[in-house]
Amino acid sequence: MSKDPLVIFTPSGKRGNFAAGTPVLTAARQLGVDLDSVCGGRGICSKCQITPGFGEFPKHGLTVAKDALSGWNAVEERYDSIRGLKKGRRLGCQALIQKDIIIDVPAESQVHKQVIRKRAEARDITINPATRLFYVEVEQPDMHEPSGDLERLKAALADQWQLSNLVSNTAILQQIQPALRKGKWAVTCAIHEPTNKILHVWPGYFEGPLYGLAIDLGSTTIAAHLCDIYSGEVLASSGLMNPQIRFGEDLMSRVSYVMMNPGGDVEMTQAVREAINTLIQQIADEAEIDPQHIFEAVLVANPVMHHLFLGIDPVELGQAPFALATADSLTIPAVDLAINMHPQAHFYILPCIAGHVGADAAAVALSEEPDKSDDLVLIVDVGTNAEILLGNRERVLACSSPTGPAFEGAQISSGQRAAPGAIEKLRIDPITKEPRYRVIGSELWSDEKGFDTAILSSGITGICGSGIIEAVAEMRMAGLLDASGLIGSAAQTGTERCIVDGRTNSYVIFDGTANGGPLITVTNGDIRAIQLAKAALYAGARLLMDKFGVDTVDRVVLAGAFGAHISPLHAMVLGMIPDCPLEKVTSAGNAAGTGARIALLNLKARAEIEQTVRNIEKIETAVEPKFQQHFVEASSIPHATAPFPLLKTIASLPDVSFNTNSGDTGRRRRRR
Ligand code: FES
Numbered sequence: 001m002s003k004d005p006l007v008i009f010t011p012s013g014k015r016g017n018f019a020a021g022t023p024v025l026t027a028a029r030q031l032g033v034d035l036d037s038v039c040g041g042r043g044i045c046s047k048c049q050i051t052p053g054f055g056e057f058p059k060h061g062l063t064v065a066k067d068a069l070s071g072w073n074a075v076e077e078r079y080d081s082i083r084g085l086k087k088g089r090r091l092g093c094q095a096l097i098q099k100d101i102i103i104d105v106p107a108e109s110q111v112h113k114q115v116i117r118k119r120a121e122a123r124d125i126t127i128n129p130a131t132r133l134f135y136v137e138v139e140q141p142d143m144h145e146p147s148g149d150l151e152r153l154k155a156a157l158a159d160q161w162q163l164s165n166l167v168s169n170t171a172i173l174q175q176i177q178p179a180l181r182k183g184k185w186a187v188t189c190a191i192h193e194p195t196n197k198i199l200h201v202w203p204g205y206f207e208g209p210l211y212g213l214a215i216d217l218g219s220t221t222i223a224a225h226l227c228d229i230y231s232g233e234v235l236a237s238s239g240l241m242n243p244q245i246r247f248g249e250d251l252m253s254r255v256s257y258v259m260m261n262p263g264g265d266v267e268m269t270q271a272v273r274e275a276i277n278t279l280i281q282q283i284a285d286e287a288e289i290d291p292q293h294i295f296e297a298v299l300v301a302n303p304v305m306h307h308l309f310l311g312i313d314p315v316e317l318g319q320a321p322f323a324l325a326t327a328d329s330l331t332i333p334a335v336d337l338a339i340n341m342h343p344q345a346h347f348y349i350l351p352c353i354a355g356h357v358g359a360d361a362a363a364v365a366l367s368e369e370p371d372k373s374d375d376l377v378l379i380v381d382v383g384t385n386a387e388i389l390l391g392n393r394e395r396v397l398a399c400s401s402p403t404g405p406a407f408e409g410a411q412i413s414s415g416q417r418a419a420p421g422a423i424e425k426l427r428i429d430p431i432t433k434e435p436r437y438r439v440i441g442s443e444l445w446s447d448e449k450g451f452d453t454a455i456l457s458s459g460i461t462g463i464c465g466s467g468i469i470e471a472v473a474e475m476r477m478a479g480l481l482d483a484s485g486l487i488g489s490a491a492q493t494g495t496e497r498c499i500v501d502g503r504t505n506s507y508v509i510f511d512g513t514a515n516g517g518p519l520i521t522v523t524n525g526d527i528r529a530i531q532l533a534k535a536a537l538y539a540g541a542r543l544l545m546d547k548f549g550v551d552t553v554d555r556v557v558l559a560g561a562f563g564a565h566i567s568p569l570h571a572m573v574l575g576m577i578p579d580c581p582l583e584k585v586t587s588a589g590n591a592a593g594t595g596a597r598i599a600l601l602n603l604k605a606r607a608e609i610e611q612t613v614r615n616i617e618k619i620e621t622a623v624e625p626k627f628q629q630h631f632v633e634a635s636s637i638p639h640a641t642a643p644f645p646l647l648k649t650i651a652s653l654p655d656v657s658f659n660t661n662s663g664d665t666g667r668r669r670r671r672r
Contacts, residue, residue, distance in 0.1 A: 005068070006100045008060055009033045010053075024050055024069070024092040024103055034110045038188070039135040040160050041093035043075035044205045046083065048092035049109045053102035062100055070096035108231075115232035115601065123369060129212070129229040130193050130348070130603045131295045134161050135205050137186045149176050153187070153201070163191065168198045171343060179203040190295060192346055193603060194331050199295060199344040211235070211289060212296035213341075214596035215276065216360065217305045218242065219251055219384055220408065222275055223593055226283045229296060232601050236287040240279055243271045244308070250384045250405055251304040255318035265313045272309055277340050294341040297334065298348045298600040300592050302358035302385060306349065309337070320622060322355025329359075329610050350599060351610055354618040356400035361387040363595025364559050365616070366609040368588055370396050375554035378541055380577065381592065382407055382562045386537045389616075390544040390553065396612070397547055399619040401540030406529040407562060409464045414509075414520040421461030423509065423520065424565065428474040430652075433495035435474075435509050440464065460510050463520060466565040471509065471522050472530050473570035476637050479654035480507055483636045485527045488658040490667065499667045505658075531635050534576040538639070539630035540621055541578060547619055555584035559591035572647050575638030579646045 004017040007027050014031040025048050028035040039045035054064045075094050079085060092109070107113055115125040136156040141149070150168060153176060157163040179187045183203030190199040190210065212229040215222065223239040247268055248254040258264040284291040299309065303324055307314040310332075312325045334345040350359035350366070361381060370377050370391040379389040386403045389396060409415035409422070416422050420441035428435050436447045442454035463471065475481040480493050487505040490498045497508045504524035513519050545551065556577050558566055568585035571577050577585065588594075598605045621627045633640040638647065647653075 005097050007097055008102050010104045018097050020098050022097045024095050034112050035092055035105050036109050036111045038133050043094055046079055049089045050092040051088050051104040057102055064101050065099050068099040068101040125598050126602050127232045128602045128604050131190055131210055133188050133190055135188045136160050140185050149180055165196055166198055167196050172198050175201045211294045212600045213294055214600045215299045216593040216596055217299055217301035222279055224279050224283055225597055226287050236283045238283040243275050244268050255314050258315055268308045269311045273338050291340055292342050295345050298596045300350050300360045300363040300596045302360050303352050306359055317355055324352050324355055327352045351613045353398050353613055353616055357387050357398045360592040362609055362613050363592040365612055366595035366598050367591040368557055371612050377555050378553040379557040379559055381559040383560055388540045390548055397544045397617045397619055399540050399544055399621050401536045401621055403533040403536045406533040407465045411529045412468050412526045413523045414462045416462035418464040421458035422464035423467040424464055426467055426470045426474055428478040430478045433478055465562055470570045473573035475507055476573055477651055479656050482656045482658045485531050486658040487524050492658055534574050535631050535634035537576050538634035539627055542630045543624055543627050553578055553580055556580050557586055557588050559588045563587050564589045573651055579644040
């Protein structure tokens with residue numbers, strides 16, 4: 001048996017024997033223990049902090065003596081006096097092993113730290129940044145052995161950090177000489193691992209931070225998170241409207257704009273890049289940093305946004321066979337995209353899954369990991385174009401479905417975007433047929449004391465996407481709406497809130513006309529728009545279930561900002577999603593944005609999602625004959641043929657049937 005001291009690292013449990021006098025950092029490296037270092041063991045960076053354990057450790061069968069490590073040295077003394085070392089901590093590069101010892105590596109000293117995600121079912125993010133800092137000491141020039149400063153810097157990086165084949169450009173050449181001399185032949189380099197590029201050289205030791213951006217470029221909004229790519233901390237989040245809206249509300253209208261207006265793609269590329277530059281400045285101001293210190297960005301987008309951001313004409317995406325210019329992931333210098341960050345910064349753009357299923361869906365897959373799920377999960381990213389994933393460990397399928405903007409409150413007579421004044425939640429009493437609702441900007445329900453005062457500043461202005469879904473579902477449960485989507489008359493439903501509106505009826509939610517306010521109703525046209533949207537969504541999901549060979553799913557994840565606000569019960573009453581235990585329907589929030597953040601913080605996750613996307617089976621709804629049949633059947637509320645047995649145990653859906661009301665004499669809608 002070896003007489004060399006035994007070293008056990010926690011929490012990894014890695015252990016080995018090392019000759020007395022070995023630095024703890026060296027032992028950690030040899031055992032593959034995750035212990036950070038930027039300065040290479042020179043006692044400068046303090047990233048290598050460890051906590052030695054002394055005394056009895058029966059679990060390990062070890063007694064650790066007080067002198068198991070060398071004494072506190074001058075380097076640690078100096079560091080402690082200037083910056084302060086936490087009690088019990090040592091610098092792993094300075095403390096030498098003398099006897100058997102237990103060494104704990106605290107979370108902040110691990111290179112691959114975990115960022116804890118709040119949702120119980122979500123995997124934590126492991127930090128493994130693509131751009132990292134390396135401190136090196138470089139040989140001084142020698143007249144007898146002439147060589148360039150860059151060559152000696154590269155030799156030092158190879159020798160001290162085993163980094164080879166590094167690439168540099170003139171910007172680095174311009175930095176090198178002053179940095180080396182100012183740093184007294186020691187510099188810190190930022191190196192981008194995917195491209196092997198030296199991005200920046202600082203004199204002496206530079207401890208960061210290095211910043212990165214995760215950008216979710218949507219058709220309606222652009223959202224960004226600014227992160228410290230070493231700690232994973234989100235320092236600021238910000239968003240703005242996509243200025244391309246002025247060229248068309250939804251994706252296809254933007255593609256049509258390009259088809260009808262030569263050069264329209266260039267205009268839209270310019271608009272979105274300018275918006276991203278504005279967003280970067282906005283977020284940098286908020287975090288009080290210089291955008292020039294942002295070294296990385298990860299962008300996710302649907303295929304049309306992806307192409308327009310890259311300056312690629314999206315016209316091929318508007319017609320079969322919906323060919324992408326490229327489906328692969330991309331690593332591109334930010335300067336090539338005219339984005340203002342550090343001049344050597346890079347964008348990483350996730351791969352697209354198919355012509356209609358973009359890098360945003362790939363990011364959702366990265367965040368929600370259907371490919372690692374034991375049970376069969378249906379993930380729906382609800383937007384103007386729903387992107388749908390279905391799968392488990394065995395296989396994952398993906399498609400998109402053209403839901404249109406109805407779920408966002410567009411094409412709805414009283415619809416509006418989610419903003420103060422919009423009805424976002426609604427309940428209808430099944431007996432009295434009276435509605436009660438909540439308006440964005442107040443936590444109170446309309447029948448609670450203080451409601452009128454609480455909404456005084458905004459008033460009631462309309463109904464947003466989540467509100468219209470709840471309204472339609474509640475109307476169905478209250479017997480005001482039949483399965484085919486017709487609203488009953490006052491005589492048929494027994495409520496004066498059902499008014500005659502042309503040849504059909506509308507349901508009045510709020511009548512503010514006496515005070516010059518709006519008349520907020522759900523019309524049969526609104527029901528029709530919601531039916532089309534929800535039928536498209538369900539048909540896409542059902543098509544994937546057919547391909548998978550199943551009739552049910554184990555759980556449903558609603559992704560997207562909108563998904564976060566949908567009530568699972570109401571979504572199921574509408575028949576937006578397949579029948580499933582209600583507690584198994586969860587919201588993932590902005591999963592595409594989270595996926596972008598994971599790819600920003602973890603280089604390995606990029607390779608993982610590239611492989612996952614290659615394995616995903618792509619289904620094109622436009623060429624699947626069964627899609628149309630599923631769509632027609634799914635137009636009923638909740639469905640013409642699917643029985644929804646679980647839903648029926650928790651919600652009553654009255655068996656009513658209405659006709660259009662020629663000759664009905666009820667209260668009529670006043671045309672505005
Ligand atoms: Fe940098 Fe120990 S490795 S201080």
